[in-house]
Every structure is written in C-alpha cells, then in structure tokens.
Amino acid sequence: METVAVQKNHKLILNNRKAGLVTGVLDVLSFNLNEILLETEQGMLMVRGTDLHVNRVNLEKGEIDLSGNIDSISYSDIHSTAKQAGSLFEKLFR
Template identity: 65%
Template sequence: MEERQIAKAHKLVINNRKTSMVTGVLDVLSFDLNEVVLETEQGMLLVKGTDLHVNRLSVEKGEIDIAGNIDSIIYSDTNQTGHPNENLFTKLFK
C-alpha cells in the first residue's frame, strides 16, 4: 500500500508586525529579546525582531503568543538531510 503523509496542524498569525500567535509548536528551543526559535509541526521557525516577549506558552496545546517588533520569520524544513554535526543556524540558512 502507498503511505501518505498527513500534514499536522500549524498556523502562524501576525498582527501589524507587533504580535504573533503560533500553533503546532512542538518545542521552544530558545528565546531572547531579539529572536525566538521554535520547532513546529511544519519545521523549524525563527522569529527575529526587537523587544520580543513570550506572552503565553501552552506546551499541552502547542501554542505560543509573541509580542514585540517582528522583523522577519524564517522557516527551515526539519526533514532535510544534513550532516549530524551541523548546528541549528547552519540548517536554517541553507
């Protein structure tokens, strides 16, 4: 039989580049005032900006709310085959 991959639920909503709501979050890898790195159902997600704050985090629901000045959103596919010694940022900017 043919195997089918079913995409998991993931949503990213940005309001006026000031607030963001993300669902389908598996893990928060790091966060500070300038960037938030998340593992989502659809791959790695890097949110860059200034004065970023995590307002709400629900690990059980896989949801996070981020506030601040959002400058960029970068996705990276976690299914990419890479070298095991590559760090996260090398994988993100391939």
C-alpha cells in the same frame, strides 16, 4: 503495512508586526530579545526582531503568543531530533 506520517495543522497569525499567535508548536528551542526559535509541525520557525517576548506557552495545545517588533519570519524544513540540535540551528540562522 505502510505507516503514513500525519502532519498536524500549523498556523501563524501576525498582527501589525507587533503580536503573534503560533499553533502547531512542538517545542520552544530558544528565545531572547532578538530571536525566537520554535520547532513546529511544518519545520523550524525563526522569528527575528527587537524586544521580543514569549507571553504564553501551552505545549499541550501547541500554542505560543509572542510580542515585540517583528522584523522577519523564516522557516527551515529541518526538524530537531534532540535538544542539542538547538545550537546547530542557532548557527544556521545567524
């Protein structure tokens, strides 16, 4: 029997580059005032800007709310398999 991986939905809603809602979040790997690194159903998501804040995290629902001055959003198809992978992604996105 062949197992097919079912990919869940992922949504990114951004309002005026100041506030956002992200769904399909598996984990928050790191965040500070300049970068937020998330593992999502669609791969790694890096949000960069200034004065960034994670306002609400609900990993049971896979949702986060963020705010700040958002300059860029980028994806990587690599998925984290362990917590130590966070340091690898930090190096990749610098």
